[in-house]
Amino acid sequence: MTEWSYTVRIWSIRKRPYRKPYQLRWQVGTRPHSESFLTLGLAESRRAQFITATREGEPWDVDSGLPKSMVQKAKDISWYQHARNYVEMKWDHSPASTRRNLAEAMATVTLALVKDTKGMGDKRAVRRSLYTWAFNVNRWKEEPPEEVAAHLAWVERKSVPTSQLSDRMLVRRALDACARRLDGKTSSGSVIARKRAIFHQALGIAVDAELLGENPMAALKWKAPERVEEEVDPEAVPDPAQAAALLAAVGRQGDRGRHLAAFFGCLYYAGARPGELVGIRLQDFDLPRRGWGLVRLRESRARSGSSWTDTGEAHDRRGLKHRTRKTVRHVPIPPELVAMLRWHVTLYGTHADGRLFRTARGGMVQESGYGEVWANARQEALSPSEQESKLAKRPYDLRHAAVSTWLSSGVEPQLVAQRAGHSVAVLFRVYAKFLKGGDEAANAKISARLNQHRAGAPARV
Known part of the structure; x- marks a missing residue:
């Protein structure tokens, strides 16, 4: 570790009968230092630098005998x-x-x-x-x-x-x-x-x-310029009827569409991220014959490109977003998704490693593949004006639709955040417009509670 000192003594230049005759001597703390120069001018220039550094109150490195500014310059890199x-x-x-x-x-x-x-x-x-x-x-x-x-x-x-x-x-x-x-x-x-x-x-x-x-x-007093809003735009989020129509249209996009119907269903009904579904296995689900089921989301396999991973594979295997590697997110899934998944398993089975979703050759599903299916389903399910709008432009909008549906149904924000894999602060920031949309329902609940109190109060005489 660097030892600094403010105790510095600088002596006059002396001349000696050597190849570099002019010697500058100085002391930092108790450590003596010296440097020899070919000409008197070079020696005087270095002595002037040292005197300036002491006058400006710089700390000196005891080991090298140099002021801090010179130490940093010696270490400097581009x-x-x-x-x-x-x-x-x-x-x-x-x-x-x-x-x-x-x-x-x-x-x-x-x-x-x-x-x-x-x-x-x-x-x-x-x-x-x-x-x-x-x-x-x-x-x-x-x-x-x-x-x-x-x-x-x-x-x-x-x-x-x-x-x-x-x-x-x-x-x-x-x-x-x-x-x-x-x-x-x-x-x-x-x-x-x-x-x-x-x-x-x-x-x-x-x-x-x-x-x-x-x-x-x-x-530094720097303020970022006016930024693009991080809030989810309600115009991009399909309502339940539109989401159902889009999922049905996915199933009509040939064999690849039928294979991906349950994949898109997990985005909408479970609020999962695409990367969380790429490697998901059958054992990660509870799929009862009746009623609600459950999905355990354990990892994300986002596609980063083979040049960025250690394995050379396109998908990087890691824990859930902003969570520790061992975190598991439990999300209840409605009977509609349970039925879709049971149908998917009956028709397609699973890969040798247990994965539910895969390409025709058994590989990981990719954005280019399911993105194309989604674009075709969108053309089929939406009107021309809706196609030109932001509505359900990306498959990820199904996840936004899931979260907004939970919020509008009156589910507590803390529980919604837990199921979506958000912090409550992020939920409030990203889905602020949907939270505001619940004001009327909240007001009605408050009024009902107040009226209940008034109804039970004894009449005044």
């Missing part, structure tokens, strides 16, 4: 190199989706932290090279294509020193980049928050590495 070090440090402990987020954030920030843009290639291509090669540790052993190598060499030359991030205006430039997409439009609130958090942590690691004296973001 932001590009620090960003790579940061990603490498986080890599082994991060799931594939987090690795992609780290690479995306560092690509955005690094491209903003260059001295100038002279000689830069196409901006999108340079950023893609940073994202797919510079910040993807899995590809560091591969030889990049010539164009990619040229892009990364340019960034390495132009990247600012990490120590310059003490300049708050430079940090502001990077944050502004986090708030914009490549087309110049404002990014969504979740993307801005995610990139800002990653950048903040990378700056914190720079402080730990003594590349910066303090995290400049802590004192």
